[in-house]
Amino acid sequence: xxDLIKGKDVANVITQEVKEAAEKIKQKxxxxxxxxxxxxxxxDDLAYERAALKRMESCNIxxxxxxxxxxxxxxxxxxxxxxxxxxxxxxxxxxxxxxPKQINEDxxxxxxxxxxxxxxFNPINAAKVYEGDETxxxxxxxxxxxxxxxxxxxxxxxxxxxxxxxxxxxxxxxxMLLLKEDATVTVCHSKTKNLSDVTRNADILIAAVGxxxxxxxxxxxxxxVVIDVGINVDEEGTMTGDVKTDECIDKASLxxxxxxxxxxxxxxxxxxxxxxxxxxxxxxxxxx
Amino acid sequence: xxDLIKGKDVANVITQEVKEAAEKIKQKxxxxxxxxxxxxxxxDDLAYERAALKRMESCNIxxxxxxxxxxxxxxxxxxxxxxxxxxxxxxxxxxxxxxPKQINEDxxxxxxxxxxxxxxFNPINAAKVYEGDETxxxxxxxxxxxxxxxxxxxxxxxxxxxxxxxxxxxxxxxxMLLLKEDATVTVCHSKTKNLSDVTRNADILIAAVGxxxxxxxxxxxxxxVVIDVGINVDEEGTMTGDVKTDECIDKASLxxxxxxxxxxxxxxxxxxxxxxxxxxxxxxxxxx
Numbered sequence: 001x002x003d004l005i006k007g008k009d010v011a012n013v014i015t016q017e018v019k020e021a022a023e024k025i026k027q028k029x030x031x032x033x034x035x036x037x038x039x040x041x042x043x044d045d046l047a048y049e050r051a052a053l054k055r056m057e058s059c060n061i062x063x064x065x066x067x068x069x070x071x072x073x074x075x076x077x078x079x080x081x082x083x084x085x086x087x088x089x090x091x092x093x094x095x096x097x098x099x100p101k102q103i104n105e106d107x108x109x110x111x112x113x114x115x116x117x118x119x120x121f122n123p124i125n126a127a128k129v130y131e132g133d134e135t136x137x138x139x140x141x142x143x144x145x146x147x148x149x150x151x152x153x154x155x156x157x158x159x160x161x162x163x164x165x166x167x168x169x170x171x172x173x174x175x176m177l178l179l180k181e182d183a184t185v186t187v188c189h190s191k192t193k194n195l196s197d198v199t200r201n202a203d204i205l206i207a208a209v210g211x212x213x214x215x216x217x218x219x220x221x222x223x224x225v226v227i228d229v230g231i232n233v234d235e236e237g238t239m240t241g242d243v244k245t246d247e248c249i250d251k252a253s254l255x256x257x258x259x260x261x262x263x264x265x266x267x268x269x270x271x272x273x274x275x276x277x278x279x280x281x282x283x284x285x286x287x288x
Numbered sequence: 289x290x291d292l293i294k295g296k297d298v299a300n301v302i303t304q305e306v307k308e309a310a311e312k313i314k315q316k317x318x319x320x321x322x323x324x325x326x327x328x329x330x331x332d333d334l335a336y337e338r339a340a341l342k343r344m345e346s347c348n349i350x351x352x353x354x355x356x357x358x359x360x361x362x363x364x365x366x367x368x369x370x371x372x373x374x375x376x377x378x379x380x381x382x383x384x385x386x387x388p389k390q391i392n393e394d395x396x397x398x399x400x401x402x403x404x405x406x407x408x409f410n411p412i413n414a415a416k417v418y419e420g421d422e423t424x425x426x427x428x429x430x431x432x433x434x435x436x437x438x439x440x441x442x443x444x445x446x447x448x449x450x451x452x453x454x455x456x457x458x459x460x461x462x463x464m465l466l467l468k469e470d471a472t473v474t475v476c477h478s479k480t481k482n483l484s485d486v487t488r489n490a491d492i493l494i495a496a497v498g499x500x501x502x503x504x505x506x507x508x509x510x511x512x513v514v515i516d517v518g519i520n521v522d523e524e525g526t527m528t529g530d531v532k533t534d535e536c537i538d539k540a541s542l543x544x545x546x547x548x549x550x551x552x553x554x555x556x557x558x559x560x561x562x563x564x565x566x567x568x569x570x571x572x573x574x575x576x
Contacts, residue, residue, distance in 0.1 A: 123411075123412055123415035123416070123419070124411060124412070124415070126415045126418055126419065127411035127412070127414045127415040127418065128411070129418075130414055130415065130417075130418040130456075130460065131411070131414065131456060157479055158479045158480065158481045160481075160486075166467055168418075168419060172418065175475075179454055179475055179477075182477070182479040184474065184475070184476050184477070184479075184480040184481070184486065185474065185475050186472065186473065186474040186475075187463075187467055187472070187473050187474075188472050189467075189470070189472070191445055191446045191470040191472075192446065192472040193446045193448075193472070198448075198472065
């Protein structure tokens, strides 16, 4: 039976580091600040917003929410986003997506300047993840998974890592981050044949498909590390991951739960990114 | 014993299509034109340049070479590149890389506008490949490999595809292009353990490591499709691929030779990209 890896421990370590970094920056007269841009009142966004506000408070990072109406025109949305982008007191911008239909993401994705784009909306940051250039901002969720692996000293180099899912938010950046650490990486998806045969070869299995408890014991090799990135909420509000944790823990050496796994680390990564952005922006202007 | 797939047949079909497209565009008074920008006189560049000039001639596409001295300053290089970029008669720009040391690629990679960047130098095009957005220009070599697979009606969907190599020029874009076609994709590299065990699972094996004849019969599953992207030239000037073709052909169902395989298709892709760029640029201005 393997160990259940709680995200909280990792989040606490990062929070402490970020808090100290924030203090140092403040001593130079700069106040690190995150601006969350939310269009409408989607429940997912509100939940993440509450968690982010709490984390920023723990890290001594300022955080403000710009609330925009769900029926905002693209023109007004662009004006609002540009204003935040130009605001020198704001270092990191988190824009909740998907945006409402009247706003074309292709028309707005280049607006947030790369140095403030802490959740990888701008293609310039996506390209950096793809290239393995660490000056950018990979999306917070796959980076949270990486931090959990590193905290637990999981050997990535030469490992057989299998990523289930190929989204731009988790699957693809996860594959790129693992590749950068010299893992041999396989990306699986809905069209993969004999899926459990493929995943059963994995030393490290990352589940990011968004199908509740799809990964059962049959998918997991003895001793594998299983990271569950899925967040699935049923009609009664119960949250489950993509993995049958109870079943897979018998085979895995390490496994993350849902809730309480990767999800509890993402806001800590967000805070870390605000500090990184703050340093990038100010170094450019010769302050830090 | 498998079939040896000559690149020439694929190149001929593409050349014919491109030639017809070029004719149609010319009837509207637009002359599709490629500008090759070469710094110095590296033998690889000169060989590719000769092949490209010949292909563009077959396709009825104008092609000019801007030759710059090997010791050009970054400042002057940028001026020259901007001039080509602003030249409305030029639709596609091919810049040979690597650039000499005094020129920092990070400082120049955004100069070529994405619509003219037909060999994926600009990160905005790299991001499109990563996202699976087909409006961009993937590098010509992996796209040539894809065209060979498609011409030979190789089933990609659900296939187990293994890419040997993770460069930005071949390995990574190849993985993204295969993923877009619903292949299950594994990326291997120098740190991969038990490499031949991994490749022996491949329905489709793409070799792009740049190590002469590294892939022998032991790497190949019976009936696999083997695409050899390697171009290795020894001291005597003999060109070899990454694959021991003579040995692997006994196991493979289809296999590409070197020379005469993928390499013979890349300039046809380049020509296709000039037409695509020409259409993109002119559609924007309402001509085509």
